[in-house]
Amino acid sequence: MIRTAQRPAILLLAFGFIFWSAAFAQVPFERIANADKEPDNWLTYSRDLQGHRFSPLTEINRQNVSRLKVKWAFQFPDQRAEVSPIVIDGILYVTGPNSAAAIDGRTGRSLWTWSRPIPSDYHSIGFGHTNRGPAVLDDKLFVATLDGYLFALDLKSGIERWFAKVLEYKTGYSMTMAPLAIDGKIVVGVSGGEAGIRGFIDAYDAKTGAQAWRFWTIPGPGEPGHETWSGDTWKTGGGATWVTGAYDPELKLVYWGVGNPGPDWNGDMRPGDNLYTCSFVALDANTGKLRWYFQFSPHDTHDWDATHVPMLFDAQVGGAKRKLIAVANRNAFYYILDRATGEFIAGKPYAKQTWAKGLDAKGHPIQAANNEPSKEGNLIWPNLNGATVWFSPSYDPQTGFVYVATREIGGRYFKRETPYRVGTFFAGGGEDELPPDDAWGAIKALQAESGELRWEFKLHSPPWAGVLSTAGGLVFSGSDEGNFYALDARTGKPLWDFQTGGVIGANPVSFTIDGHQCIAIAADRVLFVFAL
Amino acid sequence: MRVFAAIIVWLVLSAGAHCAARQSPPVPSSPPDPPDVAAGKLNFEGHCALCHGIDGGGGRGPSLRRAKLTRAADDEALKSLIENGISPEMPPAWFLEPEEIAGVAAYVRTLANVPPEVLPGDPARGKAIYARSGCSACHILAGEGSGYGPELTEVGARRGSARLRETLQNPAKTVLEDFLFVEVVTNSGRTIRGIRLNEDTFSIQLKDQQVRFHSFRKSALRDLKKLRGETPMPAYGTVLSAAELDDLTSFLASQKGKP
Numbered sequence: 001m002i003r004t005a006q007r008p009a010i011l012l013l014a015f016g017f018i019f020w021s022a023a024f025a026q027v028p029f030e031r032i033a034n035a036d037k038e039p040d041n042w043l044t045y046s047r048d049l050q051g052h053r054f055s056p057l058t059e060i061n062r063q064n065v066s067r068l069k070v071k072w073a074f075q076f077p078d079q080r081a082e083v084s085p086i087v088i089d090g091i092l093y094v095t096g097p098n099s100a101a102a103i104d105g106r107t108g109r110s111l112w113t114w115s116r117p118i119p120s121d122y123h124s125i126g127f128g129h130t131n132r133g134p135a136v137l138d139d140k141l142f143v144a145t146l147d148g149y150l151f152a153l154d155l156k157s158g159i160e161r162w163f164a165k166v167l168e169y170k171t172g173y174s175m176t177m178a179p180l181a182i183d184g185k186i187v188v189g190v191s192g193g194e195a196g197i198r199g200f201i202d203a204y205d206a207k208t209g210a211q212a213w214r215f216w217t218i219p220g221p222g223e224p225g226h227e228t229w230s231g232d233t234w235k236t237g238g239g240a241t242w243v244t245g246a247y248d249p250e251l252k253l254v255y256w257g258v259g260n261p262g263p264d265w266n267g268d269m270r271p272g273d274n275l276y277t278c279s280f281v282a283l284d285a286n287t288g289k290l291r292w293y294f295q296f297s298p299h300d301t302h303d304w305d306a307t308h309v310p311m312l313f314d315a316q317v318g319g320a321k322r323k324l325i326a327v328a329n330r331n332a333f334y335y336i337l338d339r340a341t342g343e344f345i346a347g348k349p350y351a352k353q354t355w356a357k358g359l360d361a362k363g364h365p366i367q368a369a370n371n372e373p374s375k376e377g378n379l380i381w382p383n384l385n386g387a388t389v390w391f392s393p394s395y396d397p398q399t400g401f402v403y404v405a406t407r408e409i410g411g412r413y414f415k416r417e418t419p420y421r422v423g424t425f426f427a428g429g430g431e432d433e434l435p436p437d438d439a440w441g442a443i444k445a446l447q448a449e450s451g452e453l454r455w456e457f458k459l460h461s462p463p464w465a466g467v468l469s470t471a472g473g474l475v476f477s478g479s480d481e482g483n484f485y486a487l488d489a490r491t492g493k494p495l496w497d498f499q500t501g502g503v504i505g506a507n508p509v510s511f512t513i514d515g516h517q518c519i520a521i522a523a524d525r526v527l528f529v530f531a532l
Numbered sequence: 533m534r535v536f537a538a539i540i541v542w543l544v545l546s547a548g549a550h551c552a553a554r555q556s557p558p559v560p561s562s563p564p565d566p567p568d569v570a571a572g573k574l575n576f577e578g579h580c581a582l583c584h585g586i587d588g589g590g591g592r593g594p595s596l597r598r599a600k601l602t603r604a605a606d607d608e609a610l611k612s613l614i615e616n617g618i619s620p621e622m623p624p625a626w627f628l629e630p631e632e633i634a635g636v637a638a639y640v641r642t643l644a645n646v647p648p649e650v651l652p653g654d655p656a657r658g659k660a661i662y663a664r665s666g667c668s669a670c671h672i673l674a675g676e677g678s679g680y681g682p683e684l685t686e687v688g689a690r691r692g693s694a695r696l697r698e699t700l701q702n703p704a705k706t707v708l709e710d711f712l713f714v715e716v717v718t719n720s721g722r723t724i725r726g727i728r729l730n731e732d733t734f735s736i737q738l739k740d741q742q743v744r745f746h747s748f749r750k751s752a753l754r755d756l757k758k759l760r761g762e763t764p765m766p767a768y769g770t771v772l773s774a775a776e777l778d779d780l781t782s783f784l785a786s787q788k789g790k791p
Binding site: 418 | 578579733
């Protein structure tokens with residue numbers, strides 16, 4: 001139906017578009033740092049470097065979310081997908097254990113796939129075979145593998161550009177997190193906190209794969225903090241770094257959560273505060289040097305990793321505008337710190353806990369009686385998975401609330417002797433968790449700068465899914481029973497839900513396809529994309 | 533230090549093995565240590581007895597005093613089951629070391645050697661009591677009856693006699709999580725009681741005594757009560773004599789399912 005005279009102009013336009021989109025598909029750091037300028041895309045794990053998991057899109061909102069429908073679904077080869085996709089100009093990039101794919105956002109059809117065999121002698125110690133997402137920078141997609149490699153794939157083909165060996169899996173290390181792309185570097189953390197590893201955070205040159213720096217989360221002899229370990233316990237001290245951090249491009253600080261000390265439940269085997277386990281660390285982005293740390297759970301004996309996505313925001317505190325970093329910690333306390341200095345500003349419980357009487361003026365826990373694992377078992381809240389775990393919270397700049405998927409569950413903690421053997425389970429105990437109907441979950445809205453509870457929406461069971469908030473006034477999350485749902489961001493009132501048929505243990509994202517807003521979530525082995 | 537010690541021991545052992553290989557045919561490697569049954573018993577009592585009974589005779593969970601375990605065909609399957617659990621009813625014991633799991637599995641196997649109980653009742657009389665008490669109005673046994681309550685075809689293999697007798701006398705004390713009795717009141721004022729079949733944050737499914745399915749959006753309910761400690765099953769402790777209870781218990785204990 002197109003008249004011949006129009007064709008050259010249209011062809012020119014089409015070539016122009018192809019050229020433009022090819023050039024635009026390059027994702028320089030400036031695009032990631034200015035994520036709010038392009039709400040159609042989702043360019044880093046939490047959409048922005050500040051860890052907000054907030055989308056400025058408004059097409060789907062309180063008035064129309066009840067009409068949300070499945071646009072398409074994509075089946076992963078592996079069960080229990082935990083991926084948070086990256087979305088660039090209509091293309092979704094997803095990962096699984098040792099695999100990645102690019103998916104056409106219009107149809108759900110794959111454009112390329114990549115995989116790498118998992119070695120037959122590889123074992124996940126204390127977690128499942130999973131991967132939580134890729135990172136993008138310039139023309140490359142970055143994927144961390146279970147067997148310890150960081151791969152840089154060509155965005156357009158999935159073909160390998162370079163790889164770096166980050167760790168030796170045979171000694172108990174692994175990688176499951178989405179890397180974090182900062183200016184010129186890719187930052188990764190490691191799993192293995194139940195295998196007696198010595199944790200670290202690494203940065204690699206995004207162009208070449210050369211290691212830029214390493215920060216050991218367990219200080220070695222002569223380093224500050226080493227005195228919080230005795231004898232050789234630092235060598236097997238844990239401190240995994242298995243959840244993606246945040247970045248402040250102005251302060252040029254990388255913020256990262258550090259996991260539990262090892263062995264998890266037998267603290268007698270490692271006297272001391274065990275720095276920098278169960279801490280946030282702020283690292284100089286250029287050198288990896290420690291700028292400050294804050295330890296939430298000194299000498300932890302409950303497996304309460306501080307491996308959470310930090311949320312960075314500015315707010316008025318005591319009459320002055322402060323640069324803040326906040327976290328709802330696995331230990332059931334919500335903390336607000338100064339992100340330039342690490343100074344403790346405020347903290348309070350956001351879920352049931354029986355291990356501490358409160359926090360002192362510096363944010364250190366005031367220990368309650370009878371809060372240690374024992375030979376006979378000791379019932380303590382929260383259970384070992386904590387009041388929240390790795391899945392993401394969300395900071396909503398419109399309401400000023402932080403939304404936390406919260407687990408209200410206790411556990412009977414045991415302590416036992418455990419020998420260290422390379423590449424095996426090194427936990428020193430365990431727990432019997434409470435029966436299902438004695439536990440529950442909730443999405444809780446906390447005032448970001450104080451931790452005051454604003455509302456809560458109760459869930460049938462403790463959740464394993466993260467939270468997305470949107471400028472449409474909505475909060476999205478998922479349940480263990482397969483519900484994917486939307487709440488009113490101001491009140492917590494449920495507005496829409498959909499039964500996916502699979503356990504949801506992933507983080508939602510939002511983006512546009514052909515100019516229309518979509519919401520995506522993985523449920524078991526299926527990625528669902530919803531639109532109006 | 534332990535790492536270095538382990539390496540040194542390994543070096544010494546492997547050096548020894550090389551010397552032996554030069555002088556004589558390879559010696560088969562020594563078999564692994566047998567599982568520590570006594571340690572397994574302790575772990576069983578600490579982590580398993582809560583549901584399976586202190587003597588393995590069953591309770592909230594099934595009796596393990598039998599040679600054939602339905603869900604663990606062999607020792608490897610049993611160890612895997614102990615380590616990984618059965619979601620959602622049996623929690624995993626992932627925190628136990630492999631040797632400890634082997635010990636628990638070995639102890640569980642010894643339970644099969646416990647001599648069968650001698651029960652006071654008469655199963656033939658118990659069968660008649662089962663028939664005349666209307667049990668089949670709610671239970672399927674060997675393919676006969678109504679599927680409102682739990683199936684009883686192999687209840688004698690799953691439950692110890694003490695648990696069976698306790699359930700007959702006071703069933704509210706032994707209700708299982710997957711037979712939770714609930715009462716819902718709809719927004720229009722209709723009340724339905726039944727056994728919960730499934731539940732999530734937004735909906736609940738149940739079946740009533742006529743074995744009709746009901747599904748509700750929770751937003752359509754005025755009230756949802758979980759009737760913990762209640763059950764539609766009558767308490768036969770006040771209906772049957774002690775001797776009749778013995779007979780019925782004996783009959784149920786003899787229901788071991790397919791061979």
